[in-house]
Amino acid sequence: MTYLAKPRLHHPSLTPNALGYTRRDYEGSVSTLCAGCGHDSISSAIIQACYELDLPPHRLAKLSGIGCSSKTPDYFLGNSHGFNTVHGRMPSVLTGANMANRELIYLGVSGDGDSASIGFGQFAHAIRRGVNMTYIVENNGVYGLTKGQFSATSDKGSKSKKGVVNHDSAIDLVSVALQLGATFVARSFSGDKAQLVPLIKAALSHKGAAFIDTISPCVQFNNHSGSTKSYDYVREHNESVNKLDMVLARQPINVDYAPGSTVQVTQHDGSVLSLHKLAEHYDPTDRIAAMGYLAQRQAAGEIVTGLLYVDPAAHDLHEALDTVDVPLNSLTEKELTPGQAALDRINAGLR
Ligand SMILES: Cc1ncc(C[n+]2csc(CCOP(=O)(O)OP(=O)(O)O)c2C)c(N)n1
Numbered sequence: 001m002t003y004l005a006k007p008r009l010h011h012p013s014l015t016p017n018a019l020g021y022t023r024r025d026y027e028g029s030v031s032t033l034c035a036g037c038g039h040d041s042i043s044s045a046i047i048q049a050c051y052e053l054d055l056p057p058h059r060l061a062k063l064s065g066i067g068c069s070s071k072t073p074d075y076f077l078g079n080s081h082g083f084n085t086v087h088g089r090m091p092s093v094l095t096g097a098n099m100a101n102r103e104l105i106y107l108g109v110s111g112d113g114d115s116a117s118i119g120f121g122q123f124a125h126a127i128r129r130g131v132n133m134t135y136i137v138e139n140n141g142v143y144g145l146t147k148g149q150f151s152a153t154s155d156k157g158s159k160s161k162k163g164v165v166n167h168d169s170a171i172d173l174v175s176v177a178l179q180l181g182a183t184f185v186a187r188s189f190s191g192d193k194a195q196l197v198p199l200i201k202a203a204l205s206h207k208g209a210a211f212i213d214t215i216s217p218c219v220q221f222n223n224h225s226g227s228t229k230s231y232d233y234v235r236e237h238n239e240s241v242n243k244l245d246m247v248l249a250r251q252p253i254n255v256d257y258a259p260g261s262t263v264q265v266t267q268h269d270g271s272v273l274s275l276h277k278l279a280e281h282y283d284p285t286d287r288i289a290a291m292g293y294l295a296q297r298q299a300a301g302e303i304v305t306g307l308l309y310v311d312p313a314a315h316d317l318h319e320a321l322d323t324v325d326v327p328l329n330s331l332t333e334k335e336l337t338p339g340q341a342a343l344d345r346i347n348a349g350l351r
């Protein structure tokens with residue numbers, strides 16, 4: 001048996017959401033990850049976010065690659081569509097699924113090895129194309145599943161569990177996502193649920209490529225004193241740029257305006273992101289400034305977290321390609337074979 005199903009018991013005190021589902025309905029099977037693994041906390045944040053957003057589980061599609069992180073979709077959203085793809089290939093499968101059926105909500109879950117090493121090209125192209133998805137990297141700086149080798153996000157100078165020093169420069173996926181044109185870019189920490197849950201809710205409501213780099217300590221191989229992805233290191237160097245509240249479009253929207261300290265960002269679906277500034281002068285709608293700020297704080301040894309950039313008027317790949325408004329499998333023979341006159345018109349347009 002490769003997984004353990006959870007008993008279908010609902011505690012009577014669990015509160016149902018607007019759809020009548022409890023948090024339990026968004027869970028998956030029992031996790032087989034190491035006790036204390038950051039990835040389990042991210043699964044829990046995903047469950048909480050989907051429950052709070054009242055998302056119908058059958059409208060979600062979760063996709064992943066290979067790795068401990070990529071195993072996690074088995075541990076949440078047990079009633080949603082799922083596809084555990086090949087190592088580093090999740091982005092292209094997600095892009096294809098999204099092109100075929102634009103009505104589902106796409107959640108890509110990956111690891112730093114999966115996205116910054118073998119799948120770096122796949123990651124880059126899905127982001128630059130603006131695929132409408134939430135893309136979460138569970139970033140522990142190692143290949144956890146294959147026993148702790150450095151990944152491409154391991155910081156230069158950081159040490160392995162056995163004391164080996166990493167001499168290669170790290171790829172910072174947040175900086176790469178900003179440079180490639182992602183329209184929602186955030187970084188968080190698996191140990192900070194108060195920050196992570198609203199970020200996931202906002203990303204799931206965003207139309208376009210939403211990327212969340214989540215530092216997620218690997219307790220087995222990368223939670224020691226020489227690591228820059230350990231619980232202690234991240235807690236000591238975490239610098240949050242803002243505190244996020246997410247107000248759903250279907251609720252009456254009354255947000256508190258605190259002049260000079262709160263930014264309101266309305267997304268395409270009408271939901272409002274209320275960002276309370278913690279870092280002075282930080283503007284999450286200025287992409288170039290965000291890139292400069294990140295580089296500056298990184299040089300000072302800080303790990304910047306929070307919503308780093310959002311473009312509220314983002315466009316996605318379907319708009320760029322001007323695709324039909326409905327899933328491809330709902331097209332009838334009449335639409336798929338419009339006849340000789342339509343073909344003649346197309347041919348004439350190409351001459
Ligand atoms: C094509 C291919 N190459 C290599 C592997 C071996 N492999 C499996 S998981 C993995 C790395 C996983 O690291 P990461 O994505 O960071 O996930 P983590 O386990 O750390 O969560 C590797 C190299 C594989 N399964 N397939």
Ligand code: SF4
Binds near residue numbers: 038
């Ligand atoms: S090996 Fe590391 S990443 Fe994998 S389950 Fe254990 S703690 Fe998590």
Ligand SMILES: [Mg+2]
Binds near residue numbers: 112142143151
């Ligand atoms: Mg990893």
